[in-house]
Amino acid sequence: MAGITILDVARAAGVSTSTVSNLLNGRTGRMLPETRERVESTIKELGYRPNRAARQLRTGKPQVIGLVVPSVGNPYWGALARYLEAAALTEGYHVLLCNSERDPARERQYVDELVSDGIRGIVLCSSLPSLEHVSGLLDDGLRLVAFDRTAQADDPVGLVNVSVDNAVGAELMGEHLVSLGHRRIAFLSGAIRSVNRTERFEGFLRALERAGIARPDVVTWPGSSGAEGAFGDVEAAELGRVAATELLAGPNPPTAIFAVNDMTAIGVCRAVRDAGMEVGRDVSVAGFDDIVLAELYSPRLTTVRQPMKEMAAAAFRALHGPDEGPASQGTSLLFRPELVVRDSTAAVVA
Amino acid sequence: MAGITILDVARAAGVSTSTVSNLLNGRTGRMLPETRERVESTIKELGYRPNRAARQLRTGKPQVIGLVVPSVGNPYWGALARYLEAAALTEGYHVLLCNSERDPARERQYVDELVSDGIRGIVLCSSLPSLEHVSGLLDDGLRLVAFDRTAQADDPVGLVNVSVDNAVGAELMGEHLVSLGHRRIAFLSGAIRSVNRTERFEGFLRALERAGIARPDVVTWPGSSGAEGAFGDVEAAELGRVAATELLAGPNPPTAIFAVNDMTAIGVCRAVRDAGMEVGRDVSVAGFDDIVLAELYSPRLTTVRQPMKEMAAAAFRALHGPDEGPASQGTSLLFRPELVVRDSTAAVVA
DNA sequence: GGCTCCCGGTGTAACGATGCACTGACCATA
DNA sequence: TATGGTCAGTGCATCGTTACACCGGGAGCC
Structure with a gap:
């Protein structure tokens, strides 16, 4: 002491x-x-x-920000947590970790709890499409950053969204696959209910349309209702496996499959192998996010990288920095994605 | 508010x-x-x-515990963070997240900072073999749990270690490989300087000795000096790849390789494939930890599972529960590991 | 009646830092 | 010698909670 x-x-x-x-x-x-x-x-x-407690008691502003993620067990959120903590540290802030386990009630409760503990800055990685329920808190001076999400029409005023430009990223991948000679490309995703999945899908379509390719196969999968798997990850992979298996067994199967994220892509890879084919040679598979696994997987996964470190730093600045002019509605900080070509995609064989 | x-x-x-x-x-x-x-x-x-701040100011005991890990970007630590937070939540505690990035100075600074912020309970995942430097803090009433570590002779009094029983886990894996008919088995690890690596190695030897197998190939790799890769993970995998490549190219190569952890095992798998062989058929590969990737990897990795959830809960109890009798020296809470057989190991072909 | 005991609370001084309102000293000007 | 104006810093109430020390009153006892 x-x-x-x-x-x-x-x-x-x-x-x-x-x-x-x-x-x-x-x-x-x-x-x-x-x-x-x-x-x-x-x-x-x-x-x-x-003494932070005394300081907080007096000022009402603790040197702590809250981070609410579905689960830090997921490498994507783990990476965010890591970089956000690093950014916060440079200003003497600490990070309080909350795992919502994708439970909306729990997510809401965490936010309420953090707020009533006096915390004024929260990075929220919500599984909810609408964030209306926090608008009251924003009016009370809470700084809220929604991560991995872009502004929506009914967003509360003051909310800052931080995200990669999903449409551009998916477009890059679309172009990449097209440039490899693929014409029958499937887009594989769980239910497209979240904002960024929609954006990825639209960016992808844009690339194909420009290449004069008709609307491609699109496979979405409802996903299990209720609780997702341990990390949500395992289920995403399983979804990719099941959906891709069906896709490959069907008539006129695609030569390339673009999965909505890396986890799903990994499941797709397994399905390809189970079908007696080789990823990269017989079927190209691409993901999105560039989580650690993408580099380590076998074959190394072609994917779209999110500049996590910069995004985390921006999220912290949005919480901590000076109030940026008049609180506007629909603020999105969009980051440039990067195409990372590895071994899971290759030129289509004639 | x-x-x-x-x-x-x-x-x-x-x-x-x-x-x-x-x-x-x-x-x-x-x-x-x-x-x-x-x-x-x-x-x-x-x-x-x-109001937590006021309560803390008055009592000196905040409802917060600290978690110091090398990096939550690493799925192993991410899983710990997730379960620890869940355990803390049941008692109304929050978790403050600190990434040491495997920097001993930073690790020490975090602990000091947490302590002087009044935090009385810390889960420390140290990269240092000795924890003498915290003994002063323990005397002052800090509760410290060292995770993924077992008690050492010079441990400060009051320190509680929480770990899987590494020796037993490695022994289980040794038995498993032996039962599959393997006789030439390599143990592959980075420099064996940490406690748990030593234990894994010894447990493994025990199993082989019991089976009447002479001291096996043991490959350790010094690892790069200084900063490890982004998560330490990528480097572990790379280490596995390089070391296994050399091992397989040598005379009388092993039919099975037991890597000190899953990340390294993944690198080994790549090396096997690069050498034109198939994991599971030509060479068996085993890991340790059972991180999420193990289930998702291709082939699915045979490994030793650590009961993370229970271990995290025990770590929290050790911080929060009543003072367990006289503070003794050398307390270790050892958890039973579980052999998880998947696809990367198979019977040796005659 | 006087004494003690206990019941079911209450009064209040801290915990450590903050920041507004103030002050005493000094100088310059009128 | 008043008057005003800096300068360089100080006094103190305050944040919300806690827990020790207290207190009024009724019951029980001699």
């Missing part, structure tokens, strides 16, 4: 607690340089660290 | 703040049932939630 208070510092430096506090909070305008130095060195000597 | 204080409740219920506080803290001994019910219903009605 540190146990050293601002009073200890004040006494040791021969000033009042107010002066120490003023220094700590940058109010150094009217302060003799020598006083300032004396206090500063006293702080160092004693190893004084301000 | 909730904004409702204990005073509001007290006034509305016609009692003093002390009574409300007493109820909140379970001191209901001398309290009329009717008073109690009145206060309780008032709390509900008003939606009162105690």
Whole structure:
């Protein structure tokens, strides 16, 4: 226990607690340089660290931001958590971790709890398409960043969305597959109810249309109702496997399959192999996100990278930075995705 | 902002703040049932939630535990973070997330910071073999759980270690490989400097000795000095690939390779494939940990499962529960590992 | 009647940091 | 010598909760 208070510092430096506090909070305008130095060195000597609880009690603003994700067990959210924490650390902020397990009630409860604990900045990775239920909190001064989501028409004012440009990313992948000579390309996704899935699908269609390819096979899968698998991941992969198996067994199967994310793509790869074919040679498979697994998988997965580190940093800035002008409605910070070509896609064999 | 204080409740219920506080803290001994019910219903009605900052300021004990991991981007630590948070939630605790990035200085700084923020319970996933540097903090009443580590001779008093029984796990895998008819089995690991690697190695040797197999090939790899890869993961896999490539190209190559963890095993699988062989048929490959990838990888990886959920719950109990008798030295909570046989291991072909 | 005991609470001083409103000293001007 | 104006810092109420020390009153006992 540190146990050293601002009073200890004040006494040791021969000033009042107010002066120490003023220094700590940058109010150094009217302060003799020598006083300032004396206090500063006293702080160092004693190893004084301000008590966050007391500070929060007084100011109402804790040096903590909340992060609500479906599950940090999922590598995608794990990566976000890692980079967000790193960004927060640079400003002396800590990150409180909350796993919603994709349960909307739990997600809402977490947000309420964080708010009533005085936390003023939350990064929310919601599984809900609408975020209306938080608009009241936003009016009360909460800073909310919705991650992996783009602005919607009915978004509450003040909400900042941070996301990769899904449409552009999917378009890049579409172009890539087309350039490899593929003409029969399937888009494989779970139920397209979330915003970013819709965007990915539309970007993909754009690329194909430009190449003069008719509307491709689109396979969506309802997904199991209710609770998803342990991480939601395993289920995504299973979905890819089941759907791709059916697709490949059908008439006129595609030569390439673009899965809505890497997990699903991994399931697709398994299905391809189960069907006695080789990924990359017989069928090209592509994913989206570029999670760690994509690089490690076999074959290494062609995918679309999200610049996680930059996105996390931007999310933190949006929470912490100065209020950016008038709170506008429908703010989206869109990041440029990057096509990462690896071994799971190849030129179509004639 | 909730904004409702204990005073509001007290006034509305016609009692003093002390009574409300007493109820909140379970001191209901001398309290009329009717008073109690009145206060309780008032709390509900008003939606009162105690202010954590004030509570902490007063008691010195925040309802927060710290979690220091190398990186939550790594699925293994991500899983721990997820389950630990779930366990903490059941008691109303929150989890503060810290990524040490395997930097000992940063790890130490995080612990100091958490402690001086008043946090009294920390789960530390250290990359350091010795934890002497925290013994001072333990004397001051900090509860510290070292995760994925077993007790050492020079451990500070009061430290609780939580880990899977690595020796037993490796022994199970050794037996499994032997039972499949393998006789030339390699153990593949990065530098065996950490405690659990040593234990895995010894357990593995035990199984082989019992089967009358001479000391097997053991391949360890120094690993790059300095910073590891983005997650430490990618490097582990790379290590497996490089080492296995060399091993398979040598004279009298093993028919089975037991990698020290799943990430390394994945790298081994790649090497096997690169050498024109098939995992499971030509060479058996086994890992340890049973991270999500193990199930998803192709082939599905035979590995040793750590009961993460139970381990996380135990770690939390060790932090939060009552002081267990006299603080002893060398406390280890060891969990039973489970052999998970999948597709990457098979009977040796004659 | 006087005494103690217990019941069912209540009063209030902290916990540590903050920041507004203030002050004493000094200088310049009228 | 008043008057005003900086300058450099200080005094103190305050945030919401806790828990120790207290208190009024009724019961029981001699």
